[in-house]
Amino acid sequence: MKTLVVGGAGYIGSVVTRLLLSEGHDVVVLDDCSTGHADAVPDGVELAETDITNTADVLAGQGFDAVLHFAAKSLVGESGTNPSLYWRTNVSGTRALLDAVTEHEVPTLVFSSTAATYGEPEVVPITEDTPARPTNTYGATKLAVDMMITNECAATDLAAVSLRYFNVAGAAFGAGERHRTETHLIPIALDAVAGRRDALSIYGDDWPTPDGTPIRDYVHVADLARAHVLALTAATPGEHLICNLGNGNGFSVREVLATIEHVTGLPVPVTVGPRRAGDPARLVASAERAAERLGWAPELTLAQMVADAWEFARARVGRTPGTGPTS
Ligand code: UFG
Numbered sequence: 193m194k195t196l197v198v199g200g201a202g203y204i205g206s207v208v209t210r211l212l213l214s215e216g217h218d219v220v221v222l223d224d225c226s227t228g229h230a231d232a233v234p235d236g237v238e239l240a241e242t243d244i245t246n247t248a249d250v251l252a253g254q255g256f257d258a259v260l261h262f263a264a265k266s267l268v269g270e271s272g273t274n275p276s277l278y279w280r281t282n283v284s285g286t287r288a289l290l291d292a293v294t295e296h297e298v299p300t301l302v303f304s305s306t307a308a309t310y311g312e313p314e315v316v317p318i319t320e321d322t323p324a325r326p327t328n329t330y331g332a333t334k335l336a337v338d339m340m341i342t343n344e345c346a347a348t349d350l351a352a353v354s355l356r357y358f359n360v361a362g363a364a365f366g367a368g369e370r371h372r373t374e375t376h377l378i379p380i381a382l383d384a385v386a387g388r389r390d391a392l393s394i395y396g397d398d399w400p401t402p403d404g405t406p407i408r409d410y411v412h413v414a415d416l417a418r419a420h421v422l423a424l425t426a427a428t429p430g431e432h433l434i435c436n437l438g439n440g441n442g443f444s445v446r447e448v449l450a451t452i453e454h455v456t457g458l459p460v461p462v463t464v465g466p467r468r469a470g471d472p473a474r475l476v477a478s479a480e481r482a483a484e485r486l487g488w489a490p491e492l493t494l495a496q497m498v499a500d501a502w503e504f505a506r507a508r509v510g511r512t513p514g515t516g517p518t519s
Contacts (some may be wrong), residue, residue, distance in 0.1 A: 194218040194255060196298075198244060198289060199262030200237070201228030202306065203369045204357075204413060208260060210234055210365035222250050223263065232367055244285040247397040248292035251486055256301035258424055259293055261286065264334070267375060268308065268470060273327035282333035283340075290344050294345075301341065302423045305354040305434065307409075307475055309335040317478035320434045322358070328470050342432040351427035353486075358413070358438035358477045362497035363504035364414035370508070377408075378498060379447055379463045382505050392460060394445055396467035405445035407474040409438035411493035413501070417515060422486040438477025439490050448494065454499045 195212055198207040200221030205228070212219045214232060221233045222240045233239045240250045244263050251259075264282045265271065271278045286303075293301060308331030309324045328334045341352045343473070361378045369379050383389045397404040419437050427433065443451070449460045482488045 193257040193281065195251060195424075196220050196222060196247075196256050196259045197262065197266065198222045198247060198259060199228065200227050200476075201225055201230055201232050201239065201305075202262055203371070204360060204416065205260075205262035206232035206234075206367040207364050207413050207489060208262070208420045209237060209418045210367055211421060214365070214423060220250065220254075221249060222444065227265075227372065229261045231371055233372070235302070235328060244281070245288040245290045248295055249290050252340070253298040254296075256296070256298050258302065259289070259298050260302045260420060261289060262304045264304065266330060268328045268330045269375065272470075276327050278333045286337045288342065290340060293350065294344070294348055299349070299351055299429065300424060300427045301350060301352040302420055302427070303341060303352065303354045304339065305356040306331060306334045307358045307436070307477065309338065309356060309357055310475075312472035313450060314344070316437065316474055316476040317440055318476065318506075320436055320481055323489075326346050327472070329471075332462075333396070345432040349429040351429045352432045353423035353427050354432065354434045355423060356436045356477075357416060358409040358436065359411065360413050360416055361410050362412040362414065362500040364412070364417065364500065368501060368504035377445060378452070378501055379505070380448060381460050382453050382456070382498075382502055384461050385452065385456050386505065386509070387492060388509070390461075390462045392449070393463050393465035395465060395471060397464050399473045401444055401473055406471055407442035407444050407476065409440065409442055409476045410448070410494050410497060411438050411490050412497045415490040417493055419482060419486055419488045422488050427485050427518045433485060435482040435486060435488075436477040436479050437482055437488075437490075438479050440477060440479055441447055442474060442476040443494055451494050452498050453493055456502055479487050482483045
């Protein structure tokens, strides 16, 4: 297939780009490199370094079979303080992308959606029929895009799949997390283990969970990438398929930290701070629809996510902190 990966210089986009390439697909990346890294795009893949609103220029006359769309602003906190940036980039940007897809008759779209569209549901595991009530601007913009795609599929023969990611972690095919502003638990904890930042602050240990810390559903980026390739063939003309991607198992913050200590053989320095605004207590996916419609099931464990993220972080820094085994 000839595929355009929009946002292919970012964390998940660059992993999917490498998987597509390894499976023999023809891949072009479009990325403005505002948060992504040009050197995350592998050799053999053309990088069109431009804004998402210029997608039509890249698609024109090229006969693409599919667009995979990862480009977005994705910091929950920033989305609250700068909503204009989020509505402009995520929603107006995707509107331009959808118009380009229609204009150049690209038959298939795979979109990076998120668990943040659901907000804080009362019942877990979360299915795709759970009411979507986002509690932050980031989630609201992603939900708005999902609604636009639903309308687009109804009006045209577009075949679209939205994949709602839960907590993505790990590294694969030589690509991993390199956010300039890092907010995620595992990379921050690994930096604390390596002495590259101060102790990790646990955002509250008085939550209504067994050990008092919030529970999340972690999925390995390599498993996630596989789901995108499966979505390309599962997509059906005129249908907008929405699938959760998670493990169906939750781990608390303290359980994640214990796994990090086990895998690295090193202690995670921690302090306990106040709760972070907008954090739900428990988010766990039902991934039954992804199993039925995509034939997808996650295979890799939390320990593997941590081991791969640790190896990727150490390779980038070029030094080996501590002496522990990496199991
Ligand atoms: N946490 C800490 N300390 C930190 C960082 C995180 O205690 O320094 C805790 C959080 O409170 C949360 C858990 O670790 O309980 C996971 O937090 P992350 O920031 O790693 O991930 P989130 O669950 O907040 O966010 C993920 C995705 C978002 C998405 C969201 C949906 O990364 O893109 O799920 O709610 F919006």
